[in-house]
Amino acid sequence: MSRSPLQTWVDNIAQLTQPERVVWVTGEAAEQREILAGLVREKTLIALNSELRPNSFLARTDPRDVARVEERTFICSEKREDAGPTNNWVEPELMRAELKTLFDGCMAGRTMYVIPFSMGPIDSPQARFGIEVTDSPYVVASMAVMTTVSTKVKECIEAGAEWVPAVHSVGVPLNEDNAWTTNRAWPCNPEKIKVVHFSETREIWSFGSGYGGNSLLGKKAMALRIGSIQGRDQGWLAEHMLIMRVTSPAGKKFTFTAAFPSACGKTNFAMLMPNLEGYKVETIGDDIAWLAPNANGRLVAINPETGFFGVAPGTSVKTNKNAIDAIRSNTIFTNVALTDDGDVWWEGLTDEKPDHLIDWRGNDWTPESETPAAHPNSRFCVPISNCLTTPDDWNRTEGFEVDAILFGGRRATNVPLVTQANSWAHGVFMGSTISSEQTAAAEGPVGVLRRDPFAMLPFCGYNMADYWSHWLEVGESLSEAGRPQIFQVNWFRKDSNGKFIWPGFSDNLRVVDWIIKRLEGEVSGRESAVGIVPADGELNLTDVQLSEDGLKELFDINKTSWLAEAEMIGDYYETFDGHVPGALDSELKALQSRLQGAAA
């Protein structure tokens, strides 16, 4: 019998990387138990106290391997222009030669796992398949939580389905005398990290890191970078968005998707606990949405993932009880602190700090310690089925017709609490201008403002400005009445004392409430230079801790600083060498002339 293209590819990877053995992953529960037990034996995972946190584990990474590494992430398209100015680019042939050297013998002494996975329910027309080869059992265990791992995917691929090849190695072969110069429980090769995407062949190669988006290749690498390329070519959108379904007091259901940059509140918003009478919020996804037009001219969202890989610090019963409930069992924690009774802790979990902990580096910790007990980018990895607000039909094959799309950054100034776009093009303009103060989810200085269009800066697989054109085109393909309304939100505006003005979290429902009233035509809003904002009294602020001044500050549109902001957007657009669609240039000009006409 001749070998299938899949088998030939796997053989070739094994030939290159030289593992001791090759194991095909099936996705069955017994196999996952076995992998987890092996990780505990190897001390990569610590089993938590099974009475307090059943079937849950803690991993501590090498301190040099704690977040995605954007400087080492590459989009290798044939033409540099197709990667655009926001991506790192290397000529594909040059990169292939480098990778060949890096991956040569890199799995020696290790097991090479072959993971057939689907992003999206296998039988959905919106699903896409991948094969991840990895020498990290931690990745195998995490992929089983985050994606649909199944032999059925392998069968579909053997039968001719489209698939994305993804190769991952921690980059520490065991055949050398110095094999254990790095942390034995968390092998990695930080100096040589590379996360590479070949645009035309839609391949992923990742070397040297075992953590998060660097290694769980179904997530950012496939579902966003390669996904956005597939979406461009096939007429859909791969987005860094949560998906939630809101039922209004009138009993009507609305689907919202929202793009906020990394560590800017997607998980929290997706799991919002309503504090207004009659509202219900259901969690469909917390990080990635695939959006495609359907036969009704509506935009349909699916969550291609099956789990949450959420930020731990700041998660508490007060901020996100839903997440706390979800992680009560079956959770893999990474880089959080360990309590003396074998449970987990992180900054913000409780008001009072425990007297003693083992911190994320494995050292003794007390409240007097000068470093945080949990790493700021520490995470929980938990199946979506653990979430009590996720409905049984969350992964229905037909997806959810989207009513509103929200864009939000983390902005201390300028951007109002909520603004509605005047049109789809104005909404795309808003998305293109998202910016955020840098967070701990990526390497780099925390607090510096950076442009993060559509929250996709680290995740767009092709020229960002061409991606904006694609958004305009997809909008055109939708029916006028069925096109989602677009809104910009900002939970993070600060007062002159540097304090958040808006209480956020559950109170964000008040913004949702206004948006639904706009969708239903129940409120008229007020035109401002930057878009439609709530008119006096339209935002339900009953029982909110907010002064009259605070409310004013939340919606303050300062002409001088907005003109400066518009100029910055213009400068930013210029970096795209003529790729910015004319419609967005027009939106910028329109904004400038509205600002000019506004009172100072």
Ligand code: GTP
């Ligand atoms: P990624 O998983 O990295 O993509 O992050 P995310 O967008 O899902 O962010 P997440 O919901 O985990 O929130 C990150 C941080 O923002 C946490 O520390 C939250 O406590 C904080 N946060 C979330 N929502 C709000 C809010 O409404 N107001 C304020 N002030 N902080 C918030």
Ligand code: SPV
């Ligand atoms: C993000 O940084 O947006 C994340 C975490 O969701 S990671 O999977 O590491 O990319």
Ligand code: MN
């Ligand atoms: Mn994310």
